[in-house]
Amino acid sequence: MNKRPKILVTNDDGIFAPGIYALWEAMQEIGDVTVVAPDTEKSAVGHAITLIDPIRVQEIRRKDGFVGFAVKGTPADCVKIAIRSLIETTPDIVISGINSGANVGNDIIYSGTVSAATEGTILGIPSIAISLSAFKNRVWVSPMKVAKTVVKKVIENGLPLGTLLNVNVPNIPFESINGYKITKQGNSVFRDHFEKREDPRGKTYYWMTGRVVVDSDKSTDSYAIQNDFISITPIHYQLTEESFLKTLKNWEF
Amino acid sequence: MNKRPKILVTNDDGIFAPGIYALWEAMQEIGDVTVVAPDTEKSAVGHAITLIDPIRVQEIRRKDGFVGFAVKGTPADCVKIAIRSLIETTPDIVISGINSGANVGNDIIYSGTVSAATEGTILGIPSIAISLSAFKNRVWVSPMKVAKTVVKKVIENGLPLGTLLNVNVPNIPFESINGYKITKQGNSVFRDHFEKREDPRGKTYYWMTGRVVVDSDKSTDSYAIQNDFISITPIHYQLTEESFLKTLKNWEF
Numbered sequence: 001m002n003k004r005p006k007i008l009v010t011n012d013d014g015i016f017a018p019g020i021y022a023l024w025e026a027m028q029e030i031g032d033v034t035v036v037a038p039d040t041e042k043s044a045v046g047h048a049i050t051l052i053d054p055i056r057v058q059e060i061r062r063k064d065g066f067v068g069f070a071v072k073g074t075p076a077d078c079v080k081i082a083i084r085s086l087i088e089t090t091p092d093i094v095i096s097g098i099n100s101g102a103n104v105g106n107d108i109i110y111s112g113t114v115s116a117a118t119e120g121t122i123l124g125i126p127s128i129a130i131s132l133s134a135f136k137n138r139v140w141v142s143p144m145k146v147a148k149t150v151v152k153k154v155i156e157n158g159l160p161l162g163t164l165l166n167v168n169v170p171n172i173p174f175e176s177i178n179g180y181k182i183t184k185q186g187n188s189v190f191r192d193h194f195e196k197r198e199d200p201r202g203k204t205y206y207w208m209t210g211r212v213v214v215d216s217d218k219s220t221d222s223y224a225i226q227n228d229f230i231s232i233t234p235i236h237y238q239l240t241e242e243s244f245l246k247t248l249k250n251w252e253f
Numbered sequence: 254m255n256k257r258p259k260i261l262v263t264n265d266d267g268i269f270a271p272g273i274y275a276l277w278e279a280m281q282e283i284g285d286v287t288v289v290a291p292d293t294e295k296s297a298v299g300h301a302i303t304l305i306d307p308i309r310v311q312e313i314r315r316k317d318g319f320v321g322f323a324v325k326g327t328p329a330d331c332v333k334i335a336i337r338s339l340i341e342t343t344p345d346i347v348i349s350g351i352n353s354g355a356n357v358g359n360d361i362i363y364s365g366t367v368s369a370a371t372e373g374t375i376l377g378i379p380s381i382a383i384s385l386s387a388f389k390n391r392v393w394v395s396p397m398k399v400a401k402t403v404v405k406k407v408i409e410n411g412l413p414l415g416t417l418l419n420v421n422v423p424n425i426p427f428e429s430i431n432g433y434k435i436t437k438q439g440n441s442v443f444r445d446h447f448e449k450r451e452d453p454r455g456k457t458y459y460w461m462t463g464r465v466v467v468d469s470d471k472s473t474d475s476y477a478i479q480n481d482f483i484s485i486t487p488i489h490y491q492l493t494e495e496s497f498l499k500t501l502k503n504w505e506f
Contacts, residue, residue: 109371
């Protein structure tokens with residue numbers, strides 16, 4: 001590809017999050033960027049789409065040149081509406097992020113960041129999700145560099161139909177990173193529980209909380225970022241458990 | 254298992270939907286049922302969970318004996334909070350549905366019905382999603398019979414860790430059904446587009462619409478229900494695209 005690639009940038013933290021701004025800045029250097037992102041934070045929305053409500057879109061312009069579309073919808077909505085309605089030419093690549101907080105292990109099925117990239121893949125466009133493994137004191141320079149490298153590689157090599165890349169970057173200076181690791185989705189889970197509380201009027205409510213339980217398998221995404229590697233996992237959305245088909249056929253329904 | 258199984262019933266159409274009532278009625282015959290479901294319709298919410306807001310729970314009692322918990326949250330929230338907080342003994346099985354409308358092909362990644370069963374699986378409980386292939390003139394008797402059969406089979410045989418069953422039932426009398434088919438997730442997609450409209454104040458909004466494109470592969474879920482079979486697909490949530498790992502390692506990051 002000789003001309004500059006057309007890059008669609010989105011996220012789930014919302015169009016005013018620092019991570020999407022960092023991603024926009026990084027992508028500017030290598031392509032023509034369109035930003036279409038949720039108007040507010042949409043973390044842990046999974047692969048939600050908006051069917052029941054109308055979707056509104058507002059153009060956002062900042063003094064520094066940042067232009068984007070703020071969508072009253074989910075990350076998957078943003079990618080759908082961008083490609084179907086808002087932009088004229090289909091983008092060469094979709095990149096979602098930079099998410100604040102890692103998206104690894106079983107938690108990727110809750111991830112709005114990953115769902116946006118999945119939507120891009122469903123629509124036939126090579127897509128990437130990128131997350132930074134921290135919620136505060138974030139060093140955006142590392143994931144910005146990584147985003148550029150991965151996008152260039154994907155444009156050079158392409159991706160198989162139905163496969164996207166889930167990228168996670170440790171929150172340390174780029175020089176301290178041990179390198180890239182191609183990983184598998186691990187089994188780390190958010191061991192959640194619900195705190196039972198009372199509101200000021202004496203009514204009960206619940207608030208979800210918990211902690212991440214990391215798995216020790218060295219081939220996984222969470223192990224890689226815990227050990228200061230950049231993790232890249234190829235993922236798909238073909239959910240059939242092939243290994244169980246034969247057994248199930250013997251159940252004799 | 255000699256004692257009556259403990260069955261957790263949930264859905265994404267909400268606790269007042271006819272499908273969950275039909276499922277409750279069917280499950281009553283074979284086990285001790287607890288209903289924990291969203292207070293309103295949560296279709297196409299994907300695998301969303303509620304982190305930002307508190308979750309409220311209200312007990313619902315109907316004159317006919319139906320008792321359930323209405324949760325201000327997503328289907329995945331319902332299963333999480335049921336197991337973590339609301340019910341004392343872990344259920345033997347989680348069943349989500351009966352959804353109004355099929356959940357087949359790529360659309361299962363948007364499905365709240367499937368996400369509830371996925372959450373049950375993540376929490377280590379054998380789980381089933383069941384959907385009826387119609388939005389109106391629904392015949393609940395067929396999926397009620399199917400739900401009982403599938404639940405009994407699962408209790409008898411168990412399910413492998415991390416695998417759930419996605420069941421779809423054609424909307425015809427039980428006698429007209431051609432039988433059960435063990436299927437794969439197909440490639441049928443919702444070919445969506447956005448209608449651009451103007452609100453009464455002249456402001457633009459968008460509404461998603463579209464039609465389903467069915468695939469012709471005879472081994473798939475959508476093919477089965479189109480041909481009057483009950484479809485059972487074993488699904489998982491390990492999203493790693495194993496076949497691409499080796500190629501990706503040769504990209505030399």
